[in-house]
Amino acid sequence: MxxxxxxxxxxxxxxxxxxxxxxxxxxxxxxxxxxxxxxxxxxxxxxxxxxxxxxxxxxxxxxxxxxxxxxxxxxxxxxxxxxxxxxxxxxxxKGITLTESMSMEDKADMRAYMTLVNNVLGNAEMYICWCDDETYREVTKARYGSIYPWPLNHIQVWTKRSEELKRLKVLGWQQKTLEEVYNDVETCCQALTDRLDKNDFFFGSKPTELEALIFGHLYTILTTPLPNSALADTVKNFPELINLIKRIEKTYFKRETNH
Amino acid sequence: MGIVHAKDLSESSKYQATKTIPKVNINYEECEETKELELNVPARVDKIHVEGLGRTKNDIVEDALKDIFTANTFQEVLHKTHTARQKLNSLSLFRNVSVHIDVSKGSKATKDGLEVTFQVKELKRVVGGVNTQIGNNNEGSLVVGLKAPNVFGRGERLQTEYSYGSRRSNNYSVNFIKPFMGKRNPVFTAGVYQHTSEWPSSGYKQLERGGLLDFGFNSHHLLKHNLQYDACIRDMGVISRNSSFDVREQSGSTLKSALRHILTIDLRDEPIFPSCGSLLQLTSEFAGVGGDVGFLKNDFYLQANYSLMEDFVLQGTLSGGFMHEIGDEKKINLCDMYYLGGPLSLRGFKTRGVGPQSDGDALGSLCYFSGGLHLYTPLPFRPGKGGFGELFRTHLFVNAGNVADTKSEDVVEQLKNNLRVSSGIGVAIRLGQMARVEINYCFPHKFEQDDRVQEGIQFGVGVQFV
Structure with a gap:
């Protein structure tokens, strides 16, 4: 070019x-x-x-x-x-941003928390989907293969799984036990709760992309039915985060359904 | 056809390199007795000797030769021996087959008795080769081929080929071929393959991995049938961020599971530069026996050659295809569609240069036809006559073609309207008995505004030209 x-x-x-x-x-x-x-x-x-x-x-x-x-x-x-x-x-x-009024320090902070959420919650979800045998067998396999005809569904699931396992192995997640994963999620949620303190949002009075990311992950974890609900239960122990999610849901998603 | 071997690998040419029976040097003065034979004299074959057999099983050789015993005249003996020799060659058991016919001797010899001796040399257990290849996307690749001929002694062979390209394409094929005995020349082939291809003119690349079963036989002396089953996983992706979104929408993996029937009648004297005879090939493919790709596809290719006067050959070709969707559940992908344009189908147009497109990427059509009229002559002033010069031909050509959408009613009307026409002059070069190269100067005459034409020099490599 x-x-x-x-x-x-x-x-x-x-x-x-x-x-x-x-x-x-x-x-x-x-x-x-x-x-x-x-x-x-x-x-x-x-x-x-x-x-x-x-x-x-x-x-x-x-x-x-x-x-x-x-x-x-x-x-x-x-x-x-x-x-x-x-x-x-x-x-x-395009000049559209949620972080206009934030200081450089806060912006760096926000990025650090986003990385934390991606690394911990994102990888924990990956782990549950591909490493946890029960979830893999009962949920992942059927859902991921659903769009392919036999026998391509098995081949695609198998290929995807080996890719994801390889990735998790490099990140040091594959070796973890389910308990360790839940502990990591708990630590992450604790860190977020500490930062949120008693405020409505993390930075000032307006939500940022950090809230969007947290909402995406936690709402999905809470509402997705899985054979083992321990992940959702771990998150439910943090009422401040649950309240944040409820607020975001009400502001940005409930309005549509009321129409 | 995406790739062409620079070196001839075809079975037929390799094993039929010695088409004429080599002259056996006999010193007639040393012979105790010589006998002159008229061709029509009665004759009877008493014995057939086969020398040089190793791992080859007797029954397959007997089957190929037993017809010789039915000959009643010397002419028939010669004819049947020649046929048998060709049959032995076609089984690809031997590197070389030579024949020697003599009057029969010994106590059991009859009056008109003859003895036929076949001298054969078996192929080695494993033969291999390394060569280079140029594909039509200017990708050079290294090809390693390995072949185990006549594995179990009845002409079974195992062929593997692996190629690694300068653009990291990784192709292989493994085929097991088993010819059966019998009049109809049945041959069974089973193979697996992986093939990568890039189509810049359509903005996509794909990786195909699959398996093919093929059963070939002759229903009549000249009617050749192939029944095939092909199961193939295609991974398609866009070449670059600039590829059209319509192409991007088709990315992903699909499974094609298809039955195919190919009928070939080849009456030509040579495959590349024939001087007489015609070729008809009809292909029907039904995809949708399982898998998520479904269509019914009918293709034809017709070629006729007429020798006008010495070395001037007039050739007419016509090819076309028509495909249907079957149901809404099964998809037709970009790679299944027909494309028109380029040196193999419509000269004077760029590859896939005719037909529907989106942001410059050809999307293919469901129906097409293209035809060509050629006048072939040897090179002017005939340099290298009878030798090197025979690899070259000059030709004048006119091409025409069009595409249509089978979903709307008037396919014939669509094909008749906005016909594309081009003409030109060029030189064609024969590569072995497999492929040919063409360098043409083209003049596109009739084209639409969206068509991508290529006026001037056009270069083409391929196997089947229109």
Whole structure:
């Protein structure tokens, strides 16, 4: 790409938010897995917090369509952007941000907490889906393979599992026991509760992408039926976080259903 | 056809390299007795000797040779011996087969008795080769081939091929081939393969992994049938971020499970630069026996050659295809569609340059036809006549073709309207008995605004040209 093209792209990226933005994700009812669902919900919450219009477009092959191989991704004009962080940056490029009034320190803090949530909650969800035998057998296998014909479903699940296990192994998660994973989640939630203290939001009086991310993960953990509810029970021990989630749900999602 | 061997690997040419029976050097002066034979004299074959058999089983050789005993005249003996020799060659058991016919001697010899001796040399247990290949996306690759001919003594062979490309494409195929005895030349093939391909003109790349079962036989002397079952997993992805969203929407894995029937009638004298005869190939494919890809596809390819005068050959070709969806449950992917344009199907247009597209990426159509009329002549002033020069031909050509959507009613009307036409002149070069290279200067005459034309020099490598 020549410099001219790049500049053109940059210029176009700064155009206002178009009306026909679509967010692509797997089918929520029969296909999506816990970690993907958390990420999709986080991005949706962020877009709602920014008051940006979008339409959810469920596709069985959303994962393969995504430029990074991960869901969700949005199509905004000619641009295709996948995953939370790049989407936040892209939206920021249009001058829309939730962190305008925040100091540099707070911003760095917020990023650190987002990394914590991604690392702990994200990996814990991955672990439950792919490493925990019971969940893998009863939930993951059927849901991930649901869009493929036999015998491709078994092949795809098996390939995906070995990929995810390899990734978790590199991160040092595969060796953990279920108990250790729950402990990590507990520690993470404790850290978040401590930071939140008695305030409504983490930073000031307005939610940021951190709240969007936390909402995505915790709401999904709390509402997804799994053979073992220990993960949801761990989260339920933190009433401050539960209240935060209820507030966000009421503000950004309940309104729609009332209409 | 995406890839062409720079080196001839075809079975037929390898094993039929010595088409004429080699002259046996006999010093007639040293012979005790010589006998002159008229071709139509009565003759009877008393004995057939086969020398040089090792691991090859007797029954398969007997089966190929027993017809010789039915000959009644010397002419028939010659004819049947020649047929038997060709049959032995086609079984790919031996590296070399030579025949020697003599009058029969000894106490049991009859009056018109003859003895036929076949001298054969068996192929080695394992043969292999390393060569290089250029695909049509300018990807060079290294090919390692390994073959175990005549594994169990009845012509069974195991072939493996592995190639590694400069763009990291990783292809392999393993095939087991088992010819059966009998009049109809039945051959059974089972294989697995992995194949990667990139289509910049359509903005996608794909990895195919699958297995193929093939049963080939002749229902008549010249009618060749192939019944195939093909199961294949295709992983499709976009080539770059700039690929059209319509292409991106089709990314992912699909499973094709298809039955295929191929009928071939080949009456040509040569596969690459024929001077007479015609070829008809009909392919029907039904995908949707399991899997999530479904269609019914019918293709034809027709080629006719007429020798006008010495070395001037007029060739007409016509190919076409028509496909249907079957039900809403099964998909048709980009890679299943027909594409028109490029040096193999419609010269003067870029590869996949005709038909529906989205952001410059060709999306394919459900129906197409293309035809060509060629006048082949040898090179001007005939350099290298009878030798090297025979690898070259100059040709004048006219191409025409069009695509249509089978979902709407008037397919014929669609094909008739906005017909694409081009013409040109060029040089064609034969690569072994398998493929040919063409360098043409093309003039597109009729085209639509969206078509990607290629006026001027066009280069093409392939197996089947229109």
């Amino acid at each position: 020549s410099l001219y093209d790049k500049i053109q792209l940059e210029m176009k990226a700064q155009e206002p938010w178009p009306k026909d933005v679509r967010l692509f994700q797997p089918y929520e009812v029969e296909q999506i897995l816990l970690p993907d669902n958390a990420n999709c919900l986080a991005v949706q919450t962020f877009l709602k917090m920014c008051n940006l219009e979008y339409k959810v477009d469920p596709r069985p092959n959303a994962e393969a369509m995504s430029p990074t191989g991960k869901v969700p991704f949005i199509k905004c004009g000619a641009f295709i952007i996948a995953e939370m962080e790049p989407i936040v940056q892209f939206v920021g490029g």
